[in-house]
Amino acid sequence: MSQDISIEVVQAMNDMGPIFEFVVDRSDRESVYRQIYERIRLAILSGSLAVGAKLPSSRALAGQLNIARGTVDTAYRLLSGEGYVVCRGAGGTIVSPLATVANASSNRADAGKTEWTDAFDGAASSPLPFQMGLPAVDVFPRALWSRLCARRARRIHAASMVYPDIAGLPALRYAISAYLGISRGIACSPGQVIITGGYQAALHLIAEMMMRPGDKIWFEDPGYHKARQLLEGMGASIVPVPVDNDGMRVEDAIKIAPNARFALVTPAHQSPLSVSLSFARRGALLAWAARQRAWIIEDDYDSEFRYVGQPLPALKSADREDRVIYTGTFSKVLFPSLRLGYLVAPDELVGPFLRSISLNDAGRSPLEQAVVADFLTEGHFARHLHRMRSLYASRRAALARALEIVFEDRISVDLQMGGLHIIIRFGPSFDDVAAAEACAHKGLSVVALSSLSLTRASDRGLLIAFANVPETSALSASRRLENALSDLPPIGIERAAPQEAN
Incomplete structure (x- = not known):
């Protein structure tokens, strides 16, 4: 974010709450509402804005910054959804008591100089390419989820604190x-x-x-x-x-x-x-x-x-x-x-x-x-599932195309009617366990099909999840896979005959 943007919280209060000194950088690629959101969030976490402090009304702040009131409303809704502020209607918007939890966690981490990163502070470990068992966490409606969590947290009462x-x-x-x-x-x-x-x-x-x-x-x-x-x-x-x-x-x-x-x-x-x-x-x-x-x-x-x-x-x-x-x-x-x-x-x-x-x-x-x-x-x-089906269908097709472009006729891609992964198969001498290990060394998470079988070691291939591979990343991810397998013996396609069903 541009260093030209500044915010100063002056503790003197007036009828509109704290006075904010904002300079909005319109050349910044980050949207204005995100600039407002980030500056208020950081002020809360740093303690510059205390619990219970009243923020300016969206109308007042919009007038001060010469922007649309809806832009400020969007920033406030995002802050509310993540539990930093509480919107009380005519009573105004105040810093939420829940914000002290995040503030205390931040202070403890700084004081202890810990080497690890709390997952709530920005995901200590992002999904690896092709990682099995994960939905598309990059597009989950986190803001909506945060609002639902904050709403429920505000409703906690004594009866809800006994054994469930x-x-x-x-x-x-x-x-x-x-x-x-x-x-x-x-x-x-x-x-x-x-x-x-x-x-x-x-x-x-x-x-x-x-x-x-x-x-x-x-x-x-x-x-x-x-x-x-x-x-x-x-x-x-x-x-x-x-x-x-x-x-x-x-x-x-x-x-x-x-x-x-x-x-x-x-x-x-x-x-x-x-x-x-x-x-x-x-x-x-x-x-x-x-x-x-x-x-x-x-x-x-x-x-x-x-x-x-x-x-x-x-x-x-x-x-x-x-x-x-x-x-x-x-x-x-x-x-x-x-x-x-x-x-x-x-x-x-x-x-x-x-x-x-x-x-x-x-x-x-x-x-x-x-x-x-x-x-x-x-x-x-229901809306989330509808969106995910469409997204997964697109990501599945994009990854299959990219794999076929990169590997050409050296693999066959097994696309079933559902699920969150595909299977790619190589030649009869292909060691899928060694391939999975080679991928792991290159930061790729694939699973050897033969490792999941008790009796059919000859059924080999690699399980590759597509849920967290955006369409724009499918080709580069496929090239990373090819590079990870480059040190293995030459691979060739295996086109197994369909098995007869009962």
Whole structure:
């Protein structure tokens, strides 16, 4: 920002609040409202503007600076949304008590001369190119989210400070129940919805409450490695089941382990191949569970992002015998650090799940839950998903084109109908594990497909996420990938024949 811009807060007060001495640099590339926002924010953080100090009215400051009043209003709204000021209508705009938290944190960091950076002070670690498991954090509506957080924080009262509902905030459970009914075809009551600390927490709850050591569980191969590691750590016996273009090969699973107690599936977009479980296999899976009195754990982690046709209904929507435990997460549709997920429990399992939570967890913070509930019920969630589908479709296509331009005929690009990553495949001698390690040394985050498989080491490729690769960066990111792989043996294309589906 230009050094020609200055702001001085004079502590003498008049009927308009503190007197600001501003010089607006109109040649600065930063917009005027951002200049106003930054100067007031820095004055608050430095202590020049004390808590409770009254700011000039937007009309007065606009007149002083000879700018449109709407410009000042925009700056004030941004400051309010991030908790720095409180707009009290006719009572004016004052510095918020919440600003002291940020100020104190800043002072403590300066006093301690810490080497690390607080993530709230500007993201200590930005997403690496191609990093899996992340939505597009660069375009998340942070200002809107900040306003919702600040609004909820101002409403905190004594009753909200006691131990939370172990099943989750009722308002959020109701909102999730309504959303699942409309978008995923799941008929469930709010009483069946249990809020968890993300998908891993939901899976841990299920395993801890229901699984006995040695219980067999059908597991997609390749599959989500962290889920497999968690289940193995809880004593489950993993039964690898091959996956083809129609998803998990249910007939193979029945032949291998007909008496398994559980099946863990990702029907909408199989993790990591992104194929969908066919309707015929869905029926066969549900019939097996009903016949064996087994349980199906449905991981519906990113079903909202489908780029051809409409999102497929959830497996749970066809569950007439109540054998499916449905799990969802806000990590992919909002952001991972939120650490909020949920499960929909069959009626007979609601009580046992809640008893387990009461002994081991005691529930989640209601503040974040309330903000998510507002985000859903006020229509922000639906608008956000609509925007993200369009954005991801564009970024997906741009990255695929860029990879084909850079690598030409040395790779094949596997584009499925949904998901947040693509798979690129090389020649039969290609070592994808070594390639992933080489990329890591160059600051790129890709995943070797073979590392996610228990039995199919010959199925090789690199998983590349596109959510955080803007269209304008796709070509440069692809060239960085080529450079990272340049020291490996020559690579050539592998065009594997489609696998026959059952």
